[in-house]
Amino acid sequence: MKTTIVATTFAATALAVPALDALVQCPKNTAQPDGNLPASLSNYVSPSLLLQISAKEPNKKFAGSNTAEVTPGDKCTIFNLDIPVKASQNKVCNLVFDFPAKPTGLVGDLGGDLVVDHRRPGHGGKAGEGEAKHGHHDKHHARLASPLASSLDYKFDGPGNFKFIGYDIGVGAVAGETTYADQPKAGPSPPNPPAKMEPGHSYVIxxxxxxxxxxxxxxxxxxxxxxxxxxxxxxxxxxxxCPMGFYVVLTDVAK
Structure with missing residues (x-):
């Protein structure tokens, strides 16, 4: 009986995204006033590459990954973002880091990560509809992971002090080539990054x-x-x- 109840709960929850939405309040920032990504896919950019580098293994070449990993005094993660110039004309580019709190009452109770369709109204509605309406949907979502793949967990341990290193415009990391000892050419770093980053918040970097x-x-x-x-x-x-990680959100120039 218990197995049947758990299976039924899992099936119902996986199909009922609004029920999960009710449990999760996505953190907000000035570029994301409702805590979500813009409804139009042309108004935000997801990373095209995540690549780890290691200070303790400075010559190690890592493969590209969907997982960002940072460890004290050792691993960093490089993020490449390809900004579409036409869509960004006369816009403000906001580099954000979305760091929602973990949903409660779901992980463990269901025996694993919940898989949901994360697309909200305006992102294509039913599964598959987004791809039909927006030929570039995969450019923003599925280059790193399936658009149906959602995680309910992450690892965070420490006071939340992070360092942001900027590279030169037009230069990015290359999977299997870039290392800690051979990073992209240095460029401007964010002038006023947040002093700390902690779960339950969203930051404009x-x-x-x-x-x-x-x-x-x-x-x-x-x-x-x-x-x-x-x-x-x-x-x-x-x-x-809720969105998790780095994005560039395009907003209108203030008048």
Missing amino acids: NSGNCEFPANLTSVKVSGALCSNDTTLSYDQGFLGT
Whole structure:
């Protein structure tokens, strides 16, 4: 009987995204006033590559991954983001880090991670509809993970002090080649990053007018997340129904 109840609960919850939404309040920031990503896929950018580097193994070459990993004084993760120039014209580029709290009452009770369709109204509705309406849906979501893959867990241990390292515009990490000893050319780092990052919050790491040359198709921006005292490991994408990780959110220029 218990097995039947658990299986029924899992099936019902996996199909009822609004029920999960009711349990999870996505943290907000000035670029995400409702805590969600913009309804239009052209108004935000997901990382095209996550790549780890290691200070303790400075010449080790890592493969690209969907998992970001930061460990004290050792592993950092580099993020590449390809900004579409046409969509970013006359827009503000907001580099955000979404760090929702873990949903409660689901992990363990269901015996594993819950798989849901994370797309909200405006993201295509029913499963499969997003791909039909937006030919570039995979460009933003599925380059790193299936659009139906949502995690309900991550690892976070420490006071939450992180360092943001910026690389030169147009230069990014290369999977299987970039190492700690051979990082991309240094560029401007965020001038006023948050002093700490903790679960249950969403942070604007940097914000400014995009101002990319109109003759380009896209511009690669990249940077690394490191820490001297905190462990963080998570899957880039969605934590249940909340965005998790780095994104560039495009907003209108204030008038």
